Amino acid sequence: MNILINSKPLEVKAGSSLADLAVQLELPKDGIAIAIDYKVVPRNLWGNTILEENIELMVLEAVSGG
């Protein structure tokens, strides 16, 4: 099914969780945050957060900064 990550489309298996998404995208274990509807989802809830069709996620990654 189709979902949006930072406004870009991505195909994921139906019934995927945020944890499954992190595996699919090979996300590092450190420095990642995900929000749905401007609500940040704690990492320990990623496994329980099941994605729906066309859901829009905001995913942030760590970068260097001043």
Add this chain to the structure above:
Amino acid sequence: MSKLYIADKVFDSRLFLGTSKFSSYELMSKTIAASNTQMVTVSMRRLDPERSHKDNNMLKHVRRPGLQLLPNTSGVKNAREAVFAAELSRVAFETNWIKLEIHPDPKTLLPDPIETYNATVELVKQGFVVLPYTIADPILCKRLEEAGAACVMPIAAPIGTSRGVEAKDMLRLVVEACNIPVIVDAGLGAPSHAAEVMEMGVAAVLVNTAIARSGNPVEMAKAFQLAVQAGRVAHQAKLSVPSIDAISGSPLTSYSL
């Protein structure tokens, strides 16, 4: 050099480092080590799902025992976005420390004082340790202190300019006004600038461009650390008071008959 207390943490080093603008992560890592810093700033960006993230290892080059990460909210335009960015950072970096940066104008990158104050109030309520990036305004800095900021971070000059201590007189007023640590952030271009503000009684400095974009960041980091220490020791030793007139230290012996 006396220890620096910010919120629940104690720092031996009064030099903090930004992690941007290095030519490689390896160089950034070596510079962090050479600087003896105990706190570095980091940031966040939107992830591109079309790129591979397997080798995204920026944090692996940064994290080390005893190093406090200080995520910033660079990019936010107002207090609401800043609070959201802080909540994201808390999860991403596993720290409730936040460098509150609200600079909506990309030309000047100067902080919005009203949004910064409002965000500080809200973030303190949510249990964050707030380090607000601000203009060197003693009244605003005092208000941020009263709102619960852990320290204030007034600029010496605009971000990335390396122009030095342009706000010298105002920084002096900020130091006089505040009981919380004053950490000069942005605009320092040389170790002598860092020494200058430390001599004034500033608690610490945050340096990025002047080190990362120097000819030799590892050596420049060492130079800044020495300058910060020199300035701090000089401040504690109390500088002699300047005089308009010359005052001879030697007898004005007469050599004529």
